[in-house]
Amino acid sequence: MSNIVLRGVHDVVSYIDSRPKISGRAGLIWWLALGGLFLDAFSNSALAAGLGPMTKDLHLSAIQVATLTSLASWVAIVFNPIGGWLADKYGRIPPLIIAKVLALVGAGLAAFAPSFEMVMAGRFFVGAAYGIDFAIAMALLAEFTPARFKSRLNTWQGVWYTAVSSNLILAVLFYNMGVGAAIWRYAVGSAGVVALIMFIFQLTYLVESPTWAARKGMLERAATYMTKIYKEPFVAADVEDRAPILNQATKGFANVALIFRGIYLPRTILAGTVQMAQSIQYFAVGWYLPIISLTLFGQNFVVATLGALVFNLFGILGGFMSPQIGKFFGLRKASALGFGAVFVMLVILGLFYETMPIFLAFLVPSLFILFHSGGPGANGKSLSTLSFRSELRAGANGIIGAIGSTGAALGLLVFPILKEDLGLGPTFLILSVVPLTACIICSVIKWDPTRTSISPDEETNAPQFKSDVALATALVK
Template identity: 75%
Template sequence: MATRSLRGVHDVVAFIDSRTGIRGRAAIIWWLALGGLFLDAFSNSALSAGLGPMTRDMSLTAGQVALLTSMASWVALVFNPIGGWLADRFGRIPPLIAAKVLALAGALIAAFAPTFELVVAGRFFVGAAYGIDFAIAMALLAEFTPARFKSRLNTWQGIWYVAVSTNLLLAIGFYNMNVGDAIWRYAVGAAGVVALILLILQATLLVESPTWLARKERLEKAAESMTRIYKEQFVAAPESERVAVVNLANKGIRNVALIFRGTYLPRTILAATVQMGQSIQYFAVGWYLPIIALALFGEGDFVLATLGTLLFNVFGIIGGFLSPVIAGKLGLRRASAFGFGAVFVMLLILGFFFDSMPLWLAFIVPSLFILFHSSGPGANGKSLSTLSFRSELRAGANGIIGAIGSLGAALGLVVFPLLREQLGLGPTFLILSLVPLAAFIICSVIKWEPTRATVSPDEEVDAPQFASVTR
């Protein structure tokens, strides 16, 4: 069997890019990373379907609802960059495993919490897990994805809506078990079960990213990872044959400054805009769809409102899994711009006609909101930040831009219940429509498109071709 010699990160990237698909152990790692994102969505939406019953169960005020629902996002805002730094400093796998431990702890604390304060404490751990996991999982996905399949990173958005829809189905099941207003505890507990399963699988099957190892000039370890993943023999080239890493960013957390300078600055602005814009519009509207559905279809029918929300999220699944195709044809930036524009129109319709819409339109407009969101900016914020930076900057950049997204999520989660209580749903939608409008304008002005770039973020100079020798 031919033994492949690794002279540097260029050889690792060239081999991965030469693959005609994501198969074998690489596919297992790819889908397990997506499984972590499933858990993030599942944990984040665990309170959503049961928010009405929980509000009654714990006699929550609007301020307490805002604090509880936004807690995970506020915490993720801090832990996004921490997770990115950990991944760029110590590798992708250890922080991913730690995130599952935190998610499990958070689920158990919240599910069995006797007081509001302990539920908030549980959501703190969930937010820490979410913040750490998302920045790293997207970086890991990028480093196992051949260049021709870059747009497949958007698959995470479809996974997100599958998780949310699973929560809704479970909520209906728990409701039929006659658990009363404690239904939210069962939903949070189910997130703990998912966290435990993923903890076991990821600890057993994940392999460290060879691209990250090679960028850190740890070629012997990179060769070991490549051998385990691709079932071919890889070795590190002799020292005299190795190609040094160009512009290696090895200053730890100070690498963050690089994404705000020179070539990277417009990429950072674009990715941050899409990330924050989609976070605000989703967490101010999409996350609260069970509450919106109750207002649309009747406060007294939990099952009908939940089924309506489930229908809305089916459009999210469709849009999420279509987003790789759309991004492949239009590019991440243009797909985001079109999505923001369409979401702006949907929010205007909801704002002006919320109280007078016929039932069929009350189903169609929120469904289209979710479809346009998930097929465009909802998926693209994470993918833009992941594909715009080279390997040793990638997780850190994801952490910073993810923190900006978490800020948007927290603002959306806080603003919606407060505006709704003060102004009503119609004016709330009109105010929120300004967010996708502003994002549409910025996406139209900045022209960076990573899926059309001729140079990979891992390759700041022309790379030599992959070397293969027989030993």
Template identity: 65%
Template sequence: MTETRTRAHVIASVSDVVSYIDSRPSIKGRAMVIWWLALAGLFLDAYANSALSAGLAALNEDLGLAASQTALLTASASVVALVFNPIGGWLADRYGRIPPLIAAKVLALAGAAIAAFAPVFEIVVLGRVFVGAAYGIDFAIAMAVLAEMTPARFKNRLNVWQGVWYTAVSFNLLLAIGFHELGAGLAIWRFSLGSAGVIAAALLVLQLAFMVESPCWLARKGRLSEAAERMRRIYGEAFTGADSADTSGTPATANRGIANVALLVRGTYLPRAVLASTIQIGQAIQYFAVGWYLPIISLQLFGADFLFATLGTLVFNLFGIVGGFAAPAVAKRLGLRMASAIGFGVVFVILLVMGLTFEQLPLWAAFLLPSVFILSHSAGPGANGKSMSALSFRSEVRATANGVIGALGSFGTVLGLYLFPLVKDAIGLPKTFLLVSLVPLACCVICSVIKWEPTRAAISPDEELDAPQFAK
């Protein structure tokens, strides 16, 4: 009788991990659980951000906030995220993906509780500081995890995070309507912010139970036995780590901590960083100057009735869900770069039309234009900035790149959130739309000029021998 033994896969370098993952016909089993739990963290980030948006009008009235206080409150989380994006990326590239992901959920839970029970404006801001830290840490790392767990043929699926974002926003709006109908009154903002804490607590438990450290990151760090053990846990097959690392087919590992940021502005990485940063900054400004304020814009379009204005906002965001979940198919057909360029172009036209005709818009156009804005944004640049940065750099600098580029995106968010209410009060909503329209126009031009396309690349960034190196 012949005994048949399953031969173990040998992990001698990150190329072995990448090759195995790329050979998978689908994302299933424990890998699928990890994939969706990483996305669930992005759901929480979107929900926590939109929770303030949904109740902002009630919060303003309840606490009697001035325009400057509203601007500070809405921008506070993004200012903190700007700082914590690179910190989270550095932590993930230095210590692994999972510990900072878990820490982000703890911060999100604390922030939701502090803000929901805050007696005064200053404490609400404190709660939003915690939320911003959680958002900054989580987004940089979650996108890296998704990139490292996804076979090459499915890289465009990273864009599904945009559909998850708008699903979270819409879910929050539905809850806000529910709280309103139950008689929450001006306290509706407390229920909206507090519900984010419930989601954070549930996700904290699930990620602690099921998340597994990235084998790609471990292999790039030379921790081959640990990488093999994580591959066994994820894929249920036999893996063993080689006695020594094979570095012949991969670039030298960058082990200079935060100094790894310098690699992003060298050689082939520079245009990639410029392109990803352009998409991140541009989409953040246009979304957080217009899309995030849709509840308030709806009030101006449709009147002061909370229920009608919130339903109007929900309709807009349903277009975001459609665009967000269509983004992977759009990226597969056009590539991330061209999908972004076209999306920016359409947004420019929409903002131009809204700015020139806002006060004369018939009701059907008042619904149609913001809806097309959200659809074009979510199917194109809204999804692609984070996917572009996650797919353009090798494993040991991927989260750092996501963090730095994400920080630039958060700077765009701050500009949108902080300046929009001030500019709107100063020059009116139509002229504000015209001013914001210059941003997608500039981004459309840049995306048309830089030709890098990660979804069409022949090999993984982890296997690029011409990748930027530190001088020896």
């Protein structure tokens, strides 16, 4: 078998794009990255299923509940860009492994915590793991996904709801085991088991992104990674035969400024808007579905948890449908349509939740989750992942992820306070402003990475630090 010569990042991207499917070692890496996202969702939602019993067990006030549930998102705001910077500078794999260790530590601290303060410490580590992991895992997924399968990145949304639903099922099992008010300890402790499993598998089977290595000028390493992943002999071309690296960003952490310049600015605004708005609406409503279920269906824990599970099954359906929805409409238009539908559902809940018959009390929140997961819930991270070149991708995901984490933190913080002060109906109506605003912005900005044939790694008019002339050219184009 003759060697396949790599002259530069174009050859790496072209080979990956030519693959008929995501299979073999590449497929295993793809699903292991998604497995990390499963852990992120599982860890984040572990508190939700047992939040009611925890509130009683630790005698928490509404402010303490809001602080505790939002802490991981506040921490993720800081660690999102840190994780992205580490991944763009040192590679995708080391920070992913570190994130699993942090998740394991966080789960252990929370599960055995004797006090509210120790649970807070555990959630700090969970937030750090989530912040580091998510931006990098999405970047890794993008760099192993052929261009014609771009919309498959939205699969993460289905994985998210599968993790949340798994938590709810476990909560019912733990409840039937008679663990009483300590049920929340079992829920957060089970996240530690998942973290340990993912640590072992990712440490064993993940391989560094060859696209990242090629963009960083390490073509020999890229060839080694390609050989290991695709089981074909790749070699780097002689130095004099290599293609130049276009617009390579070499300023380290300062690279983040590039995503707010030139052609990248509207992409950042669009992805940031979708990220923040979907985070607010999900973490203010979707995350609290077990608590909302208690309000809608009474104080029976099993009935309320099963009600929340039904809602999240619609999330699984929408999440796994989102790749096809994104492929059909494009990520931007699918986001706009999803936000519009979510706005309508929140208005209906706000006006009629107290008087709705039981079937509508199930149907409307279920449709909220379906429209959210099928559209904007998945698209924010996919938009940011697909809009920037490789040495900026994880960093951009980190910055835009921090924007999303800010939305999550606001949603988690605001919902219990508004609910206690104003009631559930007015809270839904206030929150409906968020998807309406996002729908308008998504309708105005026209960028969509699934509707262009040029990879961001090969764009010739991307902004860079080299000169003011380059910036001016990028702005004009």
